[in-house]
Amino acid sequence: MDPRLAVIDRRLEDIARIIAVSGGKGGVGKSVTASVMALLLSKLGYRTGLLDLDFCGPSVHTILGAKPTLPEEDRGVVPPEVHGIRFMSIVHYAGENPSPIRGVDISNATIELLAITRWGSLDFLVVDMPPGIGDATLDAVRLMKKAEFLLVTTGSKVSLAVVRRLLSMLVELKVRIIGTLENMRMKDLPSAREEMEALGVPFLGEIEFDRGLEGSIGDVEKLLRTRFAEGLEKVLGKVLSSA
């Protein structure tokens, strides 16, 4: 028997809401969405945690301009605080080294982090999910029973096809879905709104492609002044009222 599984619920019991930012496809802006959402929630006064579950390509620390820091030990490990957010990531242990792990090892590392991390009392835990709809998504659903999913897509047919598949799987698993968000919206291309609304989950809004976003990566003050953050703030209103 794996003794870690029985303790994960205890670790998460003082967290009011867990928001898993997913989407299936890589490169649609899941990590930026998760990071900026956590910053906005913290700015609004909510006690916020941020968990980067992308073990093979962790990027939240780069977006936040945070250096990997070995978490302190206190009856487990305590996530270091970054810009007012309790931040946990595999980079605290892997540094900037590549993590060549797969399958059962990814599951084991996920279970380990969830079993030993003491988040304390939080209003929100935002989880940056890796691309793909396999192991990590199934583990998130299995291990974080109160996780609600926010799905990010672009208007691209390729991204929409993947998000449809993910959505269908989450519905089958009876997971709560907050809604979908179209990122990198191009004014001259068709909106994903109609297609997403047809899937029967709330469409949370569109965020226009923001050329200024790249120049603000690593600088949270700049990030919060981007048009992307402005767009996400509107979406956040719907997330907060969806409880």
Place this chain on the structure above:
Amino acid sequence: MHELALAEGIVATALKEAERAGLKVTEICVRMGELQQIDEELFKSVLRDIIKVEDERVREAEVVFLKEEAVLRCRVCGHEWTFGESMGNLSEEDVELIHFVPEMAHIYIGCPECGSPDFEITKGRGIWIEYIKGERWTPGSP
């Protein structure tokens, strides 16, 4: 102390099993895999301490400890070796990082034959409950 978090998992699992099966736990057998480099004495002492103050269905349980050597098998060339053979190449810091998340071994260890970090941890990853023994229990019974 990270060991406490793992010890809590053992007690929580034992209690869950006791509740599920209507038992009072008499013995818990814990296997300690070498890769996680648990501080054995500290872990044993912490586990025994928290058991004493747990629910009455668990608090009198004896704990039996087993140690398991960590064995790794390369997925590329099939070579099998022990973690002990790789220990000499690791710094104290590497070992500490593996202690927290044993899968970090893939970063700091390569196959001694072909150098690949793509290997399986076939035995001895970390803490595991081998078995839980109990006797029938009704609330209020000694």
